[in-house]
Amino acid sequence: METNQIFETIRMIEEDNLDIRTITMGISLLDCIDADVDKACEKIYQKITRCAKDLVSVGDQIATEYGIPIINKRISVTPIAAVASAAKATSEECIKYAQVLDQAAKTVGVNFIGGYSALVEKGFQGSDLALIESIPEALATTDFVCSSVNIGSTKAGINMDAVKNMGTVIKETAEKSDLGCAKLVVFANAVEDNPFMAGAFHGFGEADTIINVGISGPGVMKRALEKVKGETFDVVAETVKKTAFKITRMGQLVGQEASKRLDIPFGIVDLSLAPTPAVGDSVAQILEEMGLGSVGTHGTIAALALLNDAVKKGGVMACNHVGGLSGAFIPVSEDAGMIEAVENGFLNLEKLEAMTAICSVGLDMIAIAGDTPAESISAMIADEAAIGVVNHKTTAVRIIPAKNKKVGDHVEFGGLLGSAPVMETNEASSADFIQRGGRIPAPLHSFKN
Amino acid sequence: MRAVLTVIGKDKVGIVAGVSQSLAVLNINIVDITQTIMQDYFTMMMILEMNGQSNFDYIRQELDKTGQQLGIKISIQNEEIFNAMHKLG
Numbered sequence: 001m002e003t004n005q006i007f008e009t010i011r012m013i014e015e016d017n018l019d020i021r022t023i024t025m026g027i028s029l030l031d032c033i034d035a036d037v038d039k040a041c042e043k044i045y046q047k048i049t050r051c052a053k054d055l056v057s058v059g060d061q062i063a064t065e066y067g068i069p070i071i072n073k074r075i076s077v078t079p080i081a082a083v084a085s086a087a088k089a090t091s092e093e094c095i096k097y098a099q100v101l102d103q104a105a106k107t108v109g110v111n112f113i114g115g116y117s118a119l120v121e122k123g124f125q126g127s128d129l130a131l132i133e134s135i136p137e138a139l140a141t142t143d144f145v146c147s148s149v150n151i152g153s154t155k156a157g158i159n160m161d162a163v164k165n166m167g168t169v170i171k172e173t174a175e176k177s178d179l180g181c182a183k184l185v186v187f188a189n190a191v192e193d194n195p196f197m198a199g200a201f202h203g204f205g206e207a208d209t210i211i212n213v214g215i216s217g218p219g220v221m222k223r224a225l226e227k228v229k230g231e232t233f234d235v236v237a238e239t240v241k242k243t244a245f246k247i248t249r250m251g252q253l254v255g256q257e258a259s260k261r262l263d264i265p266f267g268i269v270d271l272s273l274a275p276t277p278a279v280g281d282s283v284a285q286i287l288e289e290m291g292l293g294s295v296g297t298h299g300t301i302a303a304l305a306l307l308n309d310a311v312k313k314g315g316v317m318a319c320n321h322v323g324g325l326s327g328a329f330i331p332v333s334e335d336a337g338m339i340e341a342v343e344n345g346f347l348n349l350e351k352l353e354a355m356t357a358i359c360s361v362g363l364d365m366i367a368i369a370g371d372t373p374a375e376s377i378s379a380m381i382a383d384e385a386a387i388g389v390v391n392h393k394t395t396a397v398r399i400i401p402a403k404n405k406k407v408g409d410h411v412e413f414g415g416l417l418g419s420a421p422v423m424e425t426n427e428a429s430s431a432d433f434i435q436r437g438g439r440i441p442a443p444l445h446s447f448k449n
Numbered sequence: 450m451r452a453v454l455t456v457i458g459k460d461k462v463g464i465v466a467g468v469s470q471s472l473a474v475l476n477i478n479i480v481d482i483t484q485t486i487m488q489d490y491f492t493m494m495m496i497l498e499m500n501g502q503s504n505f506d507y508i509r510q511e512l513d514k515t516g517q518q519l520g521i522k523i524s525i526q527n528e529e530i531f532n533a534m535h536k537l538g
Contacts, residue, residue, distance in 0.1 A: 003483060003494055005535045006453055010524060065505045067526035246534050253533040 013068055016219035017281040018247065020254050021274045022072040023059050024195035026202035026210040026267065027051050029078040029115075033086045037093045040083060041100040048075060048104035048113075051209050051264075056109040058261045062254055070254065071216070071276075071416070075105065076200035077115035085126025091134035094127060098138035098145050105144040112183075114200035116147040119190065122156035122439070132165055136172035139180035146198035152188035152385040154392050157442040163385065164434050167378030174370065174401040181400040182333075182365065182417050186381050188388035188395050193268050193323040199361075199396055210267040212324065213255035215315075216274045217247040219281045221307075225289040236290060237310045244271065244314030252319035270324030271315030272360060273307070275335035277418035283307075283328050284337025295337055296347030304328060305358045325394055327360035333400075333413055333420035334365055342421045349380075349423055357387050362395040367411045367420040370403045377401065379430035382440075390443050451480070451528040452497045454512075458521025460491035468523065471515040472497065475508055491521070496528070 012018040032043035056073045063070040080097045087093065098116050105113040116138055118128040135147050149166060152158035166186045173180040185199040192203020195212040202210075224243040228235050251269040259266035275283045284295035287303040308327045316322050332338045332352070341347035349366070356362035362384045368377075381397045388395030402411045405422045412419045456468060465484070472479060472495075481496040499508075509525060516523040 002535070006455065006494060006531050009531055009534055010455060010526075014524075061505070064509060065527045066530045067524060068530065249533045250530065253530060 012220045012246075016223045017216075017276070017278060018220045018250070019069040019071050019216050020213060020251060021216040021272070022074050022195050022214040023055070023070060023254070023258050024074040024076055024200060024212045024214065025052050025055050025262075025264065026076045026193070026206055026212060027078075028202055028206065028208045029080075029083050033083050035087050037084075037087045037089055037096055040087060041096050044083070044097070045100050045104050048077070048101070049107050052108040052110065054262055058258055061261070062257050066254065068250060068254065072111040073109075074195065074197060074200065075108070075110050075113045076195070076202045077101065077113065078204070079117040079119055079201050080115055081118035081126065081128045081131040084131060087127075089127045089130055091130040094131045094134040095138050095141065098134070098142050101145050102142035110144070112144050112146050112197045114146040114148065114197050115202060116145050117149060117201045119150045120159050120162045121150050121153040121188070122159065124162070132162070132169060135169050135184060136176045136180065139173055139183050140176035146183045146200065148185040148187055148190065148199045148201060150187040150190040151381065152389050154189060154389050154445070155442055158188065158382065158385045158389055158440040160382065160434070160440055161437045163378050163382050164437055166381055167374035167376075167434065170377050170399060171374045171401055174403060178403070179413060179417070182398065182413055184398065186397045188385035189393060191324060191394055194325050195270050196272070196274070196325060196329075198398065206267070207265055209264045211255060211259045211262065211264050212267040212270065213251045213258070214270040214272055214274065214324065215247055215251035216272070216276070216281075218273045218275050218283045218286055220247060221273060222280070222282070222286045222289050225286060233306060237306055240307060240310035241314035244311040245318045248315035248318035266320075268321045268323030269315070269319040271311055271322055271326040272324070273311055273328045275329065275331070275338075276416055277334055277336055279336055282335045282337035283330055284335050284341060288337060294344060294346035295341045296351050300351065301354055301358060304330075304355055308359050325360040329360050329364065330355060331361075331365035331398070332423075333367065333411075333418040334416060335418070339419065339421065342423060349425060353383060353387070356384060356395055357391060360394070362387070363397045363399055365398055365400070365417065365420060367400045367402045367405070367422045368425050369406050369422055370401050372401050372425055373429070373431065375429065375431040375434040376425060378434040380425075382434070386440070392445075450499045452499050452525050453528050453531060454495040454497055454523065454525045456491070456493040456521050456523050458491055458519065460486055460489065461520070464491055464519055464521060465493065467515055467519045468493070468495075471511060475511060477508070497525075
């Protein structure tokens, strides 16, 4: 083995914050369905604590043995709205499911449990509406439960009734708890094997239990690009590809090892550059390294497009199965470079929307003024969903109306969630638009241009 | 299982002796050693055979202690991580 390769790996981990963002165990709860809510909850608790009892210890073992930090161990479960349907659960009863998920998460010691979810892109069935209505209370009364609602897809169009509901739900969630909105994602084209919270759930097409891995590594990418300063974009793309390959190999190794030790099949590696609020672990700074004065300025979209694509190209060869959201995440509050760009006035909501047309997820971890009307939030969701639905990609909104705060104020979330400046939104009303409800039809794609 | 141990620190008398002594106490066999001085910094790499040694946490703690005594940084990792990252197949 080459000495310099060994030192390269060690440097990546110790100096450039290379880590595995998450090992997520997907657990199907379809076999826990029961017409009696309490019985269902008991079965859910039993199944999660049985399947995931060793998840945290195995994760920690792998982290020490390989010397690579594994930041989160998480669980994703079957969308609870489906489980709750059998009991025709009311919104009060839905809370019980949230609470049992929270208890199970605490028992096994994971960081988050995702799947308090409903998939309503085409319409509501069973307990979908009850679950959606219960989200504010569910997120306020639990610590680790994450929730998501899929309101649109390229095949089905956009469920504007759900979009309308979610505006109100987000407002209520913000009223009830400070961190609730950080645990709530509204999706279009949600994927079933996403290991990243808050949007993770265990899809119906998945195996009974599965291990998915999400990688991180923006610091390593930035360091690699520092070495090719001034070179052409051919060189930049090549550098990103090669670095993504190396990062992803690590994800593949960790995933395989976890799958072997837990005796659970290995699902996918999510090839994602996911930032943390730590200095030197920022996706925004990678873009700036390409030559932008600040993320958000002219050229940002082109830089992000290159980055996103090259990460996938490099990563695909490095692992067996790629999935999830794969790409570059640009949450505002979790990325030191993004926060700075907003504070300096170089990055606004409109540019973020444009960026989401080509990257993973969408308007992510963005704080807005607490008095923003619910309809405006719904309209932001509709805009993001339209980008996803028309462009065959996943988009999401995780937006945080900050109680009693105005544009320019600052909100602290703490930990991996970071902090965010309150951003300016458009003040013109979207109320009549959102009040219409109904469904925006699926786009026509046979005359694509 | 094989592991890679690396040592970085200011050069001084007794580093190789100290590290090898700790490994001997832990019953870990040294398969290969390479060592150099890079701009005043003592840099050493060892390939270790960890037969029958499975408590990685303990090993790491012991080596941390040795590192602190000698004023150097010791890291130890499963060899596979380097192979995975840099080799195909």
